[in-house]
Amino acid sequence: MELLAFGDTGWGDELFYATLMTIAVSITAMFIGFLFAVIFTPLKLSKNKFLNFVANSYTTIIRGVPELLVIYLFFFGGTGAVMFVASIFGYNEYIEINAFITGAFAIGIISGAYSTEVFRGAIQSIDKGQFEAANVLGLNKFGKFFKIILPQTLRLAIPNLSNVWQITLKDTSLISVTGLVEIMRQSYIAAGSTRDPLFFYSFAAVLYLLLTFVSMKLINKLEVKYSRGY
Amino acid sequence: MNIFKKTIFSVLLSLLVIGNVNADKIKIGTEGAYPPWNSKNEAGKLIGFEVELAWSLCRYMGKQCTIVEQDWDGMIPALIMRKFDAIMAGMSITAERQKAISFSQGYADEVASLAVMKGSNLEGLDTPAGINLTKPNAAAKKALKTLTSALAGKTVCVQTATIHQNFLDSGDVGSVNVRTYKTQDEVNLDLASGRCDAALAAAVAFSDYAEKSGKPVVLTGPTFSGGAFGNGVGVGIRKDDTELLKAFNKAIDKARKNGDISRIATKWFGFDASM
Amino acid sequence: MDLELMINSFPKLLSAAVITLKLLSVSLIIGLFIGLFFAILRLNKNIFINKFAYGYSYVFRGTPLLVQIFIIYFGLGQIEYLRSTVLWVILKEPYWCAIIAFALNTGAYTSEILRSAFQTIKPGIIEAGNSLGLKKNVIFYKIQIPIAIRQSLPAYGNEIILMMKGTSLASTVTLMDLTGVAKYIISTTFKPIEVFIVAGGIYLFMTFIIHNIIKFLEKKYSFN
Numbered sequence: 001m002e003l004l005a006f007g008d009t010g011w012g013d014e015l016f017y018a019t020l021m022t023i024a025v026s027i028t029a030m031f032i033g034f035l036f037a038v039i040f041t042p043l044k045l046s047k048n049k050f051l052n053f054v055a056n057s058y059t060t061i062i063r064g065v066p067e068l069l070v071i072y073l074f075f076f077g078g079t080g081a082v083m084f085v086a087s088i089f090g091y092n093e094y095i096e097i098n099a100f101i102t103g104a105f106a107i108g109i110i111s112g113a114y115s116t117e118v119f120r121g122a123i124q125s126i127d128k129g130q131f132e133a134a135n136v137l138g139l140n141k142f143g144k145f146f147k148i149i150l151p152q153t154l155r156l157a158i159p160n161l162s163n164v165w166q167i168t169l170k171d172t173s174l175i176s177v178t179g180l181v182e183i184m185r186q187s188y189i190a191a192g193s194t195r196d197p198l199f200f201y202s203f204a205a206v207l208y209l210l211l212t213f214v215s216m217k218l219i220n221k222l223e224v225k226y227s228r229g230y
Numbered sequence: 231m232n233i234f235k236k237t238i239f240s241v242l243l244s245l246l247v248i249g250n251v252n253a254d255k256i257k258i259g260t261e262g263a264y265p266p267w268n269s270k271n272e273a274g275k276l277i278g279f280e281v282e283l284a285w286s287l288c289r290y291m292g293k294q295c296t297i298v299e300q301d302w303d304g305m306i307p308a309l310i311m312r313k314f315d316a317i318m319a320g321m322s323i324t325a326e327r328q329k330a331i332s333f334s335q336g337y338a339d340e341v342a343s344l345a346v347m348k349g350s351n352l353e354g355l356d357t358p359a360g361i362n363l364t365k366p367n368a369a370a371k372k373a374l375k376t377l378t379s380a381l382a383g384k385t386v387c388v389q390t391a392t393i394h395q396n397f398l399d400s401g402d403v404g405s406v407n408v409r410t411y412k413t414q415d416e417v418n419l420d421l422a423s424g425r426c427d428a429a430l431a432a433a434v435a436f437s438d439y440a441e442k443s444g445k446p447v448v449l450t451g452p453t454f455s456g457g458a459f460g461n462g463v464g465v466g467i468r469k470d471d472t473e474l475l476k477a478f479n480k481a482i483d484k485a486r487k488n489g490d491i492s493r494i495a496t497k498w499f500g501f502d503a504s505m
Numbered sequence: 506m507d508l509e510l511m512i513n514s515f516p517k518l519l520s521a522a523v524i525t526l527k528l529l530s531v532s533l534i535i536g537l538f539i540g541l542f543f544a545i546l547r548l549n550k551n552i553f554i555n556k557f558a559y560g561y562s563y564v565f566r567g568t569p570l571l572v573q574i575f576i577i578y579f580g581l582g583q584i585e586y587l588r589s590t591v592l593w594v595i596l597k598e599p600y601w602c603a604i605i606a607f608a609l610n611t612g613a614y615t616s617e618i619l620r621s622a623f624q625t626i627k628p629g630i631i632e633a634g635n636s637l638g639l640k641k642n643v644i645f646y647k648i649q650i651p652i653a654i655r656q657s658l659p660a661y662g663n664e665i666i667l668m669m670k671g672t673s674l675a676s677t678v679t680l681m682d683l684t685g686v687a688k689y690i691i692s693t694t695f696k697p698i699e700v701f702i703v704a705g706g707i708y709l710f711m712t713f714i715i716h717n718i719i720k721f722l723e724k725k726y727s728f729n
Contacts, residue, residue, distance in 0.1 A: 170570075306695065
């Protein structure tokens with residue numbers, strides 16, 4: 001147990017910060033995933049066949065290829081890819097990227113593919129009547145979306161989004177190639193240094209379970225909040 | 231949609247670190263997992279032969295250096311992606327790597343060797359003390375033959391994307407069951423647990439492991455240099471960074487002349503491994 | 506776009522894909538039995554047995570597969586005592602360590618899928634079986650299990666695909682599966698995009714085949 005002490009002799013403080021990093025990357029990745037979902041869900045539901053194809057390619061490819069490959073592609077093809085994305089927005093200068101963003105983005109792309117499917121399913125299962133009612137009320141596009149559709153989408157989506165969160169949280173264990181010190185990497189370092197992989201990897205498992213447990217409690221609260229009135 | 235795009239982009243941008251164009255500050259990348267070349271102490275600080283050599287070279291260059299940690303298999307892409315400006319990670323100068331990056335002149339020799347656990351039947355092979363594979367002489371060729379028959383069908387473990395892996399894959403020692411690992415530590419673990427019949431890496435890496443872990447790891451066979459093992463260890467630099475390359479080469483010359491490299495090498499390796 | 510590299514690496518990647526399929530099928534078969542076993546335990550009225558099965562599934566679904574493989578491969582490999590037992594013959598090989606990790610992992614997810622399938626079987630069907638005078642065992646094996654399997658097909662199909670992606674983690678313990686070979690080619694040629702296209706393409710193709718097989722089975726065994 002002294003291995004877990006805080007301060008210089010033990011790994012406790014390193015593992016604590018690593019856990020914070022895992023949480024930070026997961027949340028950021030989830031958020032980036034939402035950004036992707038916001039872009040691709042309408043594309044999926046659009047009547048335009050080409051846009052459909054683009055969105056479907058995104059979700060099929062990212063969900064069908066192992067995360068390790070996506071992360072490897074992203075890390076090794078990284079700067080080029082981000083600069084390419086940035087140039088779509090008209091930014092053509094050189095960008096230096098820090099490890100956190102690289103890692104969070106890689107996981108975010110994966111998370112986004114799952115989130116897109118969740119939102120699509122949620123929107124499709126909203127009763128058509130809601131859309132009609134919103135139109136009848138004379139709301140403009142934004143009003144319709146933010147005041148009527150979005151709240152209902154969230155309610156339907158939360159259970160499945162909690163699955164996406166779990167996936168995202170566990171996927172962060174795969175980004176050690178970017179050098180980010182999250183739980184897995186720190187355990188790896190500690191295990192190597194102390195030659196005690198069994199202890200540290202088991203402890204890492206405990207940490208992930210803790211995160212899972214706390215997440216579930218928080219998400220349940222969210223579910224209750226959004227289901228009020230039903 | 232335009233405002234939307236701009237918002238997303240500025241959020242992303244604010245999270246990015248724009249590159250530091252200050253030429254007097256450079257970052258040097260190292261693995262931190264290959265003692266005694268580079269490793270980490272208990273407090274997590276990077277230490278080792280190359281870390282000390284880096285400080286020395288930076289003093290000569292008059293630049294402010296930070297040393298950054300990077301996983302071995304992402305080392306060259308990280309350099310190209312400007313995560314740091316130079317690699318000092320026990321990386322040997324090979325033709326293949328030179329396709330992607332430039333190297334300074336070599337500053338130290340990495341001499342490789344096979345290692346086994348004491349009591350293995352691969353112990354005490356009848357081979358010369360060292361062989362050079364760039365221009366293999368008769369003794370070297372004979373040694374390779376001895377190794378080929380000794381290692382036939384055996385499992386040899388190496389770190390991935392290393393000169394050691396290249397050598398085993400080259401067929402010079404026949405067909406061996408090669409297992410690759412992310413770090414030298416993993417190689418050592420599996421060697422000690424008996425999953426590997428033998429392992430191949432820098433000779434000092436094994437002696438360091440034997441000393442620190444107390445496990446009965448012994449070197450066997452000849453020490454290797456040249457050929458697939460490259461021509462010494464140098465500083466890896468981006469191809470377009472010609473100024474930095476010149477600066478490093480000058481600094482290495484000065485450090486060698488003043489005996490710094492020999493001194494630091496002897497301190498960490500126990501012998502003068504400088505080039 | 507380096508077409509030559511893509512063409513050259515294709516055969517290497519294809520033969521590595523065979524290893525991926527081997528890992529996948531063995532893990533799934535063992536995992537299916539493990540899953541069935543724990544699903545049955547979950548349905549048991551005894552609270553200890555129930556909680557135990559729940560605990561197993563919670564742990565294996567709540568921790569990353571990478572941690573599970575590392576514990577089994579590196580962690581168990583560290584225990585000197587284990588190395589002297591007969592188990593070492595199995596645990597020595599990265600192939601079996603990976604299979605054990607994968608099987609336990611898919612077993613956990615499978616047990617959840619099967620459990621929920623069992624729980625949604627209409628009680629009326631079991632009552633019908635009872636009224637026909639069938640013994641509890643017979644009802645279980647000849648009625649409940651087949652229905653549960655049919656019900657689980659969509660979710661299990663998904664699990665198969667998730668598991669196929671999971672096998673890519675075998676590359677972290679020295680196995681040269683499709684991802685392992687792809688990583689190797691990428692780190693020596695620095696051409697990630699080309700390799701990704703070929704390796705990713707092979708994975709997608711396998712996903713496509715599996716997806717269609719499941720769809721076919723769903724249609725064949727549907728209740729309509």
